[in-house]
Amino acid sequence: MRGYAGKFIEINLTTITIKDFKFPESDLRQFIGGRGLAVKLLWDRLGDKWEEIDPYGSDNILTFFTGPLTGFWPGARLCISGKSPQSMGIVGSSIGCELPIEMKCAGIDGIFVTGKSENPVYIWVTDNQIEIRDASHLWGMRSIDFLKTISKEGRTILKKTYKNKREVKEPQSVYIGPAGENIVRMAAVVGKLSYGAGYGGYGAVMGSKKLKALVVKGHGPLPEPYDYEKTVQLIRELTKKILASDFRRRWGTSWFSYHAGNTLSSEPVKNWQEEWHNEKTQGCQWYEQRVWVKRYWADFGCPTGCMKLSTPKIGKYIGALTDNPDYELMAYAGTNLGIFTPEENVYLSSLLDETGLCGIQCGNVLGFAAELYQRGIITEKDLGFKLDWGDADSFANLIELIVKREGIGEILAEGTHLACKKIGEIKNIDLNLYNVTSKGIAIGAHGIRSGLDYPHTISYALSSQGGDHTSCAYLPIDHPTSELTVLLNDSGVHCNFNTYPEGTRSKLFEFYTSVRGWPMEKEIWYNTDAKRIIDIQRAALLLGSHELKWKPKIDDVNPKRFYEPLPTGPYKGKYKTEEEVEAFVQEYYKAMGWDEKGIPQTNELKRLSLSSVDVKLDKVR
């Protein structure tokens, strides 16, 4: 099978052992790479004792996987996975950065890490050398200091290793900030300046392993595809199709904020109390004109360049540095907190980036806290300061408390779902109405009540990745935004956006065949291979952990808030009723071959050669 570098690396941080690992060819065929292969590995190694595995324990396996299409399909990405401390299931969390290219150029398809180091370390990889290096000097650093230091340090080491005088390029990395180090459950694995693999909480898993970063530099070519000429020709065709539309290119996802707020009524406002606003300062035109200093910013091979770089030019937030922000952060570090201006939004986003927090998870918990404050459930006494909507400085204070796990930050650091339970216990009231999460994971900034945004009635209720807006449960299951479709991109591993323009996604299977030399068919993917992966993810969710697990059917619902009618805007009054949700849920169960409680059925699991999953699921049947 082509398109793969040919080996994976297993690193145990307790025993400090480094081993080559090879997946059998049949695994590569069926599980591809990235998310799919991570799911396979996690289940094979941990499945029979899944409930016992502590995500922060030394047994948990943290994976950094590329896929066969990485570097070929426009827009390279890396997929990070493991047992998730947020959902207790498996989340494939993908991130755009140059690291996966360096890995493949170093002859490695993926790295997985078990065990736990006693002292802070980072993993250093070059073409034929892997080292566990001391990271005590990096521990505690926020992103900018880390990036400055690792770039210099990496180049110095490379200059020593490769004595041929050529100007050495900087190695690439993914890393954690202080949030990950302090095992904040909402911590992301960060790439470049502001990209985060946030869903899943793998920054906290890295922190629990005392792993600050993975740093890689490869000097070889990308692995040979099966049919090079055809592959290059397909890349050219795709590029033309991608360039035909300029919308996402020019404004990135930032164009969506005003659109979602004003037109679709699907943008979270003040912890989802509303999903509508008419603030034109949340439009991409304001950001473009006021704060963007780089108007196209891209990852390897990407003709879109949807990312931007921004920094405020006036006021007290000069010096803050982040991307667009993208739509999710315009919402979660903006509208969801009652903030509607670029400078404050950029400032909060940059603080989330710098400290290594997932902007979605943390923006959700900040909104949750502010609503409790609005309702007098928590007070200035609990917080140490006021927490009014729109007050960026107070939200910044709260972020700092969360990162340090100080004061109320200790509770909020656990994310909305667990914080809701804890504060509810302390205050002795049910706070679930304010908990906008699914399966422990904060919902992406796309509401479902108006019915106009792309996630629909059951997208979050049934996603195997909880609130993950990129991995929506959808009917029909081969719909472009269904998680069975996205799973292919997450396993590929490449960017979703470059599969949206017309005429691109339809090339996926041909592209796979051309890169791997193994004929890949749509039918087989949706009926068999994708279902196999999702069924394992579903089983992992249902098994969960002793302290946190999800009941079949009972937990396959929307967050409580989504059953409240929209209070404002053109779609005032709209929402999805329990009956509507239930009808869709049953239909989805059927489409997936699950029983009426949503548990994968024995005969179906047999067909998918998942008898080990079947045996385990008896526990929840």
Place this chain on the structure above:
Amino acid sequence: MDTSKPFWIMRDHIKCTGCRRCEIACSLEHEGKIWPEASRIRIFMLFPGLEVAHLCAQCESPACVEICPVEALSIDLDLKCIKVNYEKCIACGKCIEACPGHIPTIHPTKNHIVICNLCDGNPVCVEACQETNFNCLYIVPRESSSQYGLFAQTPEEVSKNLAISLFGEKGKDLI
């Protein structure tokens, strides 16, 4: 643009997106595979956001040619680019040190230097960059000027300047 007459590749670093499509195009053209480290144009990113397109500046009086102990380098009279004689080159790296921008690179697996040769008149990196409208790279007619050599800069030098241009005060100690 008429590429039959001498031309120069303009590099407007601030516009570089880091898409590396130029590296992909260059390595496909010259090596037959996607191979960033063997590309004649290399994108440095000493700090994210400060992408630097590092390629030969085609100096008027190139220090690299002068220093080469085995006369492996010469100036192409038509295109005004540097020609490398792979047979003669002993990969001593003297030209790298002599070049004010340390631009020549030793091929990652072969025993010789590589320097941009303007693809004999049709630079594929420019084509790749133009196709997307990112326009960091574009072609201008070459005039007699000492300016070109000023762009023979190390990635550090360019990045330091870019950091200030993009981020102001904050950019001062990024590199």
